Amino acid sequence: MALAKPQTTDMAPAYQPGDVEPAIYQRWLDADVFRPEGAGSQADWSKPPFVITQPPPNITGSLHTGHALTTTVEDLMIRRARMQGFPTLWVPGVDHASISAQVVLDKIIAKDGETRNSLGRERYLERMWLFINETREQIGNQHRRLGASVDWHRLRFTMDEGSARAVRVAFKRLYDEGLAYRGEQLINWCPRDLTSVSDLEVIATPAKGTLWSVRYHLVDANGQPLPDETITVATTRPETILGDTAVAVHPGDARYAGLVGRMVWVPFVDRIVPIIADEVVRQDFGTGAVKITPAHDQDDFETGKRHSLPLIDVMTDDGHINEHGAAFAGLALDAARTRILDELRERGDLVGEQPHDMILGRCERSGDVIEPRLKVQWFVRTKPMAAKAMAAVNEGRTTFVQAHHRKVFFDWMENIHDWNVSRQLWWGHRIPAWYCPEGHITVSDSLEGPGACDVCAKPRAELRQEEDIFDTWFSSGLWPWSTLGWPDSTPDMEKYYPTTVMETGYDILFFWVARMMMLGETLTGREPFKYVYLHGIVRDPQGQKMSKSKGNVLDPLGVINELGADALRFALLHGPEPSQDQKMSRPRLEDARNFANKIWNAARFVLSVRPAEIPSDFRLGLVDTDQLGPADHWMLERCAATLGAVESAYANFEFGEVARLLYDAIWNDFCDWYVELAKIGLSDASASAPRKRAIWSTLTWVLDRYLRLLHPLMPMLTEEIWGKFPHRASDPELLMVAPWPLASDTAVAADARLAEGATAVIELISGIRAARAQSGIEPGDILPAQVWLAHGPPSDAYGRMTDAFGRLARVQPALVDERAALADGLAVVTATGQARLTRSEADLQRERARLAKEFGNLQTQYDATHARLNDANFRSRAPEAVVEQANNRLVELGVQMDALKSRLKGS
RNA sequence: GGGCGGUUAGCUCAGCUGGUCAGAGCGCCUCGUUUACACCGAGGAUGUCGGGGGUUCGAAUCCCUCACCGCCCACCA
Numbered sequence: 015m016a017l018a019k020p021q022t023t024d025m026a027p028a029y030q031p032g033d034v035e036p037a038i039y040q041r042w043l044d045a046d047v048f049r050p051e052g053a054g055s056q057a058d059w060s061k062p063p064f065v066i067t068q069p070p071p072n073i074t075g076s077l078h079t080g081h082a083l084t085t086t087v088e089d090l091m092i093r094r095a096r097m098q099g100f101p102t103l104w105v106p107g108v109d110h111a112s113i114s115a116q117v118v119l120d121k122i123i124a125k126d127g128e129t130r131n132s133l134g135r136e137r138y139l140e141r142m143w144l145f146i147n148e149t150r151e152q153i154g155n156q157h158r159r160l161g162a163s164v165d166w167h168r169l170r171f172t173m174d175e176g177s178a179r180a181v182r183v184a185f186k187r188l189y190d191e192g193l194a195y196r197g198e199q200l201i202n203w204c205p206r207d208l209t210s211v212s213d214l215e216v217i218a219t220p221a222k223g224t225l226w227s228v229r230y231h232l233v234d235a236n237g238q239p240l241p242d243e244t245i246t247v248a249t250t251r252p253e254t255i256l257g258d259t260a261v262a263v264h265p266g267d268a269r270y271a272g273l274v275g276r277m278v279w280v281p282f283v284d285r286i287v288p289i290i291a292d293e294v295v296r297q298d299f300g301t302g303a304v305k306i307t308p309a310h311d312q313d314d315f316e317t318g319k320r321h322s323l324p325l326i327d328v329m330t331d332d333g334h335i336n337e338h339g340a341a342f343a344g345l346a347l348d349a350a351r352t353r354i355l356d357e358l359r360e361r362g363d364l365v366g367e368q369p370h371d372m373i374l375g376r377c378e379r380s381g382d383v384i385e386p387r388l389k390v391q392w393f394v395r396t397k398p399m400a401a402k403a404m405a406a407v408n409e410g411r412t413t414f415v416q417a418h419h420r421k422v423f424f425d426w427m428e429n430i431h432d433w434n435v436s437r438q439l440w441w442g443h444r445i446p447a448w449y450c451p452e453g454h455i456t457v458s459d460s461l462e463g464p465g466a467c468d469v470c471a472k473p474r475a476e477l478r479q480e481e482d483i484f485d486t487w488f489s490s491g492l493w494p495w496s497t498l499g500w501p502d503s504t505p506d507m508e509k510y511y512p513t514t515v516m517e518t519g520y521d522i523l524f525f526w527v528a529r530m531m532m533l534g535e536t537l538t539g540r541e542p543f544k545y546v547y548l549h550g551i552v553r554d555p556q557g558q559k560m561s562k563s564k565g566n567v568l569d570p571l572g573v574i575n576e577l578g579a580d581a582l583r584f585a586l587l588h589g590p591e592p593s594q595d596q597k598m599s600r601p602r603l604e605d606a607r608n609f610a611n612k613i614w615n616a617a618r619f620v621l622s623v624r625p626a627e628i629p630s631d632f633r634l635g636l637v638d639t640d641q642l643g644p645a646d647h648w649m650l651e652r653c654a655a656t657l658g659a660v661e662s663a664y665a666n667f668e669f670g671e672v673a674r675l676l677y678d679a680i681w682n683d684f685c686d687w688y689v690e691l692a693k694i695g696l697s698d699a700s701a702s703a704p705r706k707r708a709i710w711s712t713l714t715w716v717l718d719r720y721l722r723l724l725h726p727l728m729p730m731l732t733e734e735i736w737g738k739f740p741h742r743a744s745d746p747e748l749l750m751v752a753p754w755p756l757a758s759d760t761a762v763a764a765d766a767r768l769a770e771g772a773t774a775v776i777e778l779i780s781g782i783r784a785a786r787a788q789s790g791i792e793p794g795d796i797l798p799a800q801v802w803l804a805h806g807p808p809s810d811a812y813g814r815m816t817d818a819f820g821r822l823a824r825v826q827p828a829l830v831d832e833r834a835a836l837a838d839g840l841a842v843v844t845a846t847g848q849a850r851l852t853r854s855e856a857d858l859q860r861e862r863a864r865l866a867k868e869f870g871n872l873q874t875q876y877d878a879t880h881a882r883l884n885d886a887n888f889r890s891r892a893p894e895a896v897v898e899q900a901n902n903r904l905v906e907l908g909v910q911m912d913a914l915k916s917r918l919k920g921s
Numbered sequence: 922g923g924g925c926g927g928u929u930a931g932c933u934c935a936g937c938u939g940g941u942c943a944g945a946g947c948g949c950c951u952c953g954u955u956u957a958c959a960c961c962g963a964g965g966a967u968g969u970c971g972g973g974g975g976u977u978c979g980a981a982u983c984c985c986u987c988a989c990c991g992c993c994c995a996c997c998a
Contacts, residue, residue, distance in 0.1 A: 028960070218995075225998080248998060262998095296997070304998045312996045373995090386996095418925060422993070425924070429994085520993090550926095555933090557991080588946090590934060594926080595991080597933065601947050608960040619957030666937085674935070678945075689957075780963095787964040793953055821955080 025621065025738065029614035029731065031578025038730040039158055047751050049165040050101040056751040057101035064095035065513035067494045067543050069526060070107035070172060073146055074118045077156035079552040079560060079586075079598060080519060082570040085160045086583040087549055087592050088517050090669055093163060093726035095514075097754035103510050105497045106157065106164035108150055110173040112442035112486045113207060113379060119145055119441075135440050142441050146173075156571060160579050161729045163750070170497045172489045173443075179461070180496030181443045181489050184537055186459040189447075193395045193536065194435075196447070196455060200315045201434050203387040205333030206380035209438040210391060212485060213431060214524055216375040216384045223250045223374075227301055227366030228358055230261055230278040237286050239279040245270065245289065246365055248300025250372060251310075252358070253351040256283050256339045257328040260306040262317060265291035267302055281363065282354065283340050290321050309388040327388050331438075347385075391436035392445055392482065400427040402535035403528065411541040412531065415667045416593050419520060419548055426524055433529075435485045442483035449478050491529035494542040513543045520548040547667055549592045555599040568598055580728035581607040587673040587727055609677060610731050613724070616685050617735045620713045623696050625706045632740040636715050639762040641708035644811035645691040645818065648772035650764035652683040653716050657755055660723055676724050684716060687776060694818045714740055719755050771811020774803060774846035775819055781842040782823040782849055789840055791853065799825035802833050803847040825851065 026033075046052035050063065066088050071081055088104065096102040119142055120130060130138055150171060157164065170176060188194035201210040229246050231239035247261055258280045263270035274291045287306075294317055295304055308318025309325040318325060328338045335342045335350045342350045358364040375384040404427050406412045407420065414420040436445065446463065448456045454469035456477065466473050489496075494513050498506040512534075516527060527546060534542030553559055554566040561567065573582045585606035590596045624630070636642070642650075656679040663671040695701060695709045718739060725732040729750065736749035745752050753759075782799070791797065801819070803812050812819065812829065820827050827849075830836060839850035 025957095028958080250998065294997075300998060306998095311998080313998075314996095316996080370998095372998090422925065425994070523993090551992095588934095599933070599947095602933070604960075605946065608958095611960045612958065615958035615961090617957085622957070668937090671935085674945080685958085686962080690955095690962095693955095693957095783963060784965085787952070790952090793963080794955090824955090 025614065025618045027615075027618075029578075029611045031580060031610070031731070032575065034734045035159075035161070035574075035579055035730040038733045039161060041733075042163070042748065042750060043166075045748055047748060048104075048163050049167050050103055054746070054748065054751060055101075056099065056746055056753075057096075058099035059101055061098075061100045063510050063514070064092065064100040064102045065510045065515075066092050066102075066104040067513045067516040067530075068104065068106075069518045069522065070109040070170070070490065070493065071153050071157075072111035072114055073108050073150055073153070073171075074111055074114050075153060077153065077160075077570050079568050079570055081153075081157070082160060082582060083549055083552055083586050083592060084518060085157060085162045086586050087547070087669060088515075089160070089162050089583075089729070090587070090672075090726040091515060091517070091547075093729060093750065094664065094754065096163070096750070097722065097725065097752060099753065101509070103168075103513075104162075104164045105168045105170060106154065106162070106166060107170040107172065107493070107497065108153060109486065109490055110146075110171065110442060112437065112439050112483060113209070115142065115146070116439055116441050117207075117379065130440070138440055159571065159574050160583070163729070168497065172486075172493075175461075176499070177489055177492070177496050178443055179459075180492045180500055181484060182446045182459040182461075183501045184492055184496075184533065185446060185484075185488075186457050187537060188394060189457040191536075193399065194392060194457075195395065196390060196392050198388060198390045199393065199432075199434070200309070200312055200386045201389045201391055201436075202375065203329075203331070203385045203389070204377040204380055204382055205331065205385060206382040207377060207439075208331055210387075210389060210434055210436060211377060211379075211384070212434050212487075215378040217378050218373045219376045221372055221374040223370045223372045225250055225300060225368050225370035226252055226355065226364060228252065228255070228305075229363040229365050230280070230305070231363075232273070232289075233277050233279050233286055237277070237279075244363075245273055245278060245303050246301045247303045247305045248366075249305055250370060251307075251351070252354045253335070253342075253347055254307040254310045254328065255280060255305065255354060256335065256342065256350075257307045257309050257326040258283075258285070258287060258305045259308060259318065259323040259326060260287045260321065261289045261303055262292045262295050262306050263289065263303045264295040264297045265293065267295075267297050269302060281358065281361070282342065283338070287323075288321075290317075290323075292317050292320065310386055312386055315386075315388075325388050329385060329387060333382075333385070389436075391434055392447070392480075394433040394435055394488075396430045396433050396532060399532035399536045400430045400528075403427060403531035406531060406535055406541040412543060413545050415545055415547045419523060419546070423523065423528060426528060433485075435488050436482040437485055438481070439483055442486060443489055444483050445480040447480040449480070451476055487525055487529055490526055491533045492537070494530060494534060495538050500538065511538065511542075512540045515545045515547055516543040517547045517549065520550065523548060545667075547593070550590075550595040552586070553595055553597050555597055557597055573603060577603055577607040578610060578731070580731045581610050584609060584673060584728055587669055588677055589670060591668060591670040593667075609681065610728060612681060612685060613720075613728075613731065614735065616680070616689060617717060617738070619689060620710075620717055621738060623693075623710065623713075625696075625703065625710055627703060628707060628710060634714060634718055634740045634742045634745070635711065636708070636760075636762050637711045638704040638708040641702070641705045642712065642762065642765075643695070643705075643708075643814045644768040644772035644775070645688065645695070645815060646709060646712045647765040647768040648776070649683065649688040649691075649712060649716055650760065650762070651766065651769035652679065652688075653719055654757065654760065654764060656683070657719070657723065657757060661757075673727060676720065676727065680720050680724070684720060688716070689713070690822060691815075691818050694821055698817060721749060722752060722755050725749055768811055772815065774844070775812055775815050777844045778803070778842065778847045778849060779819060779823045781844045782825060782851065785840055785842045785851065786824070789853070791851075793824070795824070795854065796820075797825050797854070798852045799823070799827050800830050800836050800839070800850045800852075801827045801847065802830050802836055802849070823849075825849070 042048065045054035047054035050057050068084065068088050092102045092104050122145065123129065123133065123141060133141060185194060202213065202216050203210055225248050227246050227248050229244040232243040232245065233239050245261060261278050263274065273289050276289050277286050278289060280287055294313060295302065306314045306317050306323060308314045308323050309327045326338055328335055330336045333347050335345050337343050339350065342353060345353065355364060376382065377384050404424060414423065446458050448458065448464055450467035450470060450472040452470055454467050456464045456468040458464035463479065464474065464477065467477060495507065495511055498504060498511055500507055518527065530542050534540065551559060558564065558566055570582060581603060585598065585603045586592065588606060589602060656675055659675050660672055663675060692709050692713055696706055721732045721736045733749045816827060833848065836848060836850050839852045842849040
């Protein structure tokens with residue numbers, strides 16, 4: 015019963031992703047199938063467009079696993095939607111990343127001995143463009159390697175004029191509506207990067223500090239400090255004494271009740287400031303009295319406002335004491351602190367110091383301590399915008415796929431502070447505000463700027479543009495609509511806005527997602543996207559976050575080169591849900607590669623067994639359907655069940671489940687069972703040609719369905735294989751735009767009765783295999799076996815699967831009608847059937863010998879353990895746990911030996 | 922100080938609205954030259970489902986509580 019000689023195929027014996035993937039991507043580009051209006055698009059414009067909002071990667075970055083995951087998930091969603099016929103749009107882009115780009119460029123120019131300041135703003139920006147133009151292609155090319163089906167025609171760089179105009183118009187609109195304002199506020203200053211940063215970029219870091227107690231002297235009527243009348247305050251930042259404008263106590267604090275209203279002398283700066291009473295002071299902390307430095311502390315700033323205290327900034331931009339610092343001017347902050355402490359100590363006014371655990375704000379980027387400083391900057395009034403964004407969620411216009419993020423989102427939105435959008439950097443969108451000599455502000459959205467001052471009509475020549483640029487997230491926050499032509503009402507805006515799914519990592523929920531929602535609602539009056547899907551973090555095998563400094567990064571391009579992009583994509587999906595954090599490891603990647611190879615070979619097999627009379631330009635379909643047997647119906651039924659399960663997983667955004675379902679269906683159902691069953695049918699000399707055609711058409715039909723279902727996950731592999739298979743007349747050239755399988759799209763509905771029968775047969779085969787292996791029966795031996803199957807469908811199917819049954823279970827089966835008719839023998843029992851195997855005398859001998867040998871091994875161990883336990887030395891000197899372990903082992907061995915004995919007898 | 926996620930076989934993870942839910946893959950062990958695939962096939966062993974309470978006829982699955990791991994938010998000198 016040899017298999018018919020396989021036909022040759024042009025498929026390599028092992029899948030070579032390196033040969034396939036780039037070529038396939040090029041085919042897609044050539045066919046123009048990425049853009050919805052493309053020549054190869056099969057979009058059904060009667061359907062609503064499906065649009066992805068993605069985070070544009072930084073211009074300076076190279077592909078990391080986070081990009082790989084985000085791209086994989088987005089590509090998965092959009093490919094499925096595309097196959098479903100929706101017009102699909104995925105706009106790719108690059109973010110100018112102002113601060114990161116500057117850090118990178120600063121390093122580069124440092125090699126030429128230049129600095130930002132030595133070049134000056136204009137030359138620095140020229141240099142930046144040079145750099146950007148060299149690198150902007152890189153990240154895009156890397157996304158191509160991943161197979162991202164983005165619309166390259168709409169590629170957007172956030173420094174393009176399209177974005178620039180959107181930024182200007184957005185800002186002017188906010189300004190006109192009172193949602194953007196210029197004001198003097200306490201901002202977060204990074205003395206290293208020399209710019210303010212938003213609250214989100216300040217990382218609360220635990221630190222070991224010191225709490226010092228400092229004596230302040232009250233003054234007499236003439237303003238002279240009194241040597242003996244003092245009030246002691248507690249501070250962790252003595253250097254800010256130079257900016258003190260009050261001392262505060264709690265209004266209810268009896269200790270200080272008499273002092274409120276008196277004046278104290280601030281050392282070093284010779285300033286007389288009041289003792290005030292304020293509720294914020296905690297009586298039980300420190301001394302119950304606190305110095306107030308409104309220009310350098312958020313609490314103090316608020317207190318200062320309540321009491322109309324002066325604000326005195328004592329710092330320079332680069333972290334030194336400024337001219338307000340009297341004798342300390344010019345000193346670095348820490349040096350100033352040391353000297354101030356020394357001098358206080360000398361005067362006897364440093365009366366206490368104790369270690370103090372505190373939280374320090376550090377710059378996300380430079381790690382330097384963030385200094386709260388008073389600055390005039392531009393702010394976005396977020397409260398009213400946040401209300402709109404929350405309304406979108408409450409009204410169900412925007413849905414968080416993972417509901418728990420919703421709570422986090424609301425918590426942040428409800429407690430939101432105004433957004434400082436000014437950055438004292440050069441690379442980015444310059445704030446389009448102009449100031450006239452009178453101090454009037456003119457905000458303009460035109461490329462040329464304003465013609466004159468809005469207020470006093472001073473000519474343009476006298477206006478001065480704001481030096482600051484916008485926080486990068488201000489332009490990224492306009493992404494979904496600014497990429498579609500906003501503020502114009504373009505056809506793209508009409509068609510593709512609001513977008514469908516916003517997909518990104520949960521780590522930028524506040525930075526980006528929340529801001530898009532606020533800005534989108536405010537500027538476009540619509541929710542920018544219907545769904546928010548947030549993915550987790552890809553970690554190293556130990557669960558550590560990957561980082562270049564730790565050296566534990568997984569280079570996606572390396573993986574792609576070695577194992578293929580499809581393998582990388584599948585590995586990222588085949589594990590925990592992408593919404594969870596996941597650990598990526600070599601075995602997971604290899605497993606995905608193996609899966610790719612498995613499909614490749616299954617396809618190779620199917621192609622190689624095409625019956626000669628089926629023409630190579632065969633149109634896909636189930637032929638000779640009356641010839642379909644139980645196994646074929648079983649396969650069709652399994653395939654339909656998988657489709658149903660995949661659909662419901664997609665409906666719940668459970669992409670990990672999709673991967674699992676397809677992996678199991680293809681590997682187990684299709685390869686392990688159906689292909690094996692089909693081999694037998696195809697090689698059966700007595701089977702008719704129509705029967706063989708029916709089997710082969712089922713193989714191709716099912717494989718076609720699985721390739722379609724798998725395409726969003728492993729696009730290049732599936733495209734390549736699909737191209738080698740028969741298609742339907744109605745199918746396009748490319749799988750990428752071929753129709754998504756429908757439950758109703760079955761040439762013949764699977765016969766549930768026959769499928770059920772086949773299941774019973776398959777289960778019995780498994781049972782027999784297990785029994786054989788356990789009983790040590792030679793794999794090559796074909797044993798006589800009696801078979802009984804429960805009445806009804808199972809036995810019905812069996813009749814048509816006898817041959818397969820015999821070959822796969824390696825038995826010579828004989829069906830009996832009654833269970834009672836089963837003779838003695840090695841019994842196999844399943845839910846729907848039974849079998850009795852007659853072992854040859856040789857088998858019985860072999861098994862006895864094997865059992866005896868095993869018994870001998872156990873006996874040896876038993877004796878050794880027994881002897882050890884009888885050794886008084888061992889019992890008295892070994893740790894209790896070890897003795898107990900030995901005891902347990904002895905019992906366990908005894909039980910195993912008993913079991914063997916009874917089997918020796920029984921066999 | 923709040924909040925979120927996690928804790929299931931050695932490892933990575935499934936187990937949705939309580940009753941074939943104790944599973945898969947890897948690893949491990951046994952066997953296999955049945956020509957799609959050794960990046961393979963057949964079979965096997967391993968878990969008191971983090972601890973403790975509770976609800977229930979019945980709980981990895983619901984409630985309470987504790988512990989540990991990770992993360993987010995937070996203006997207390």
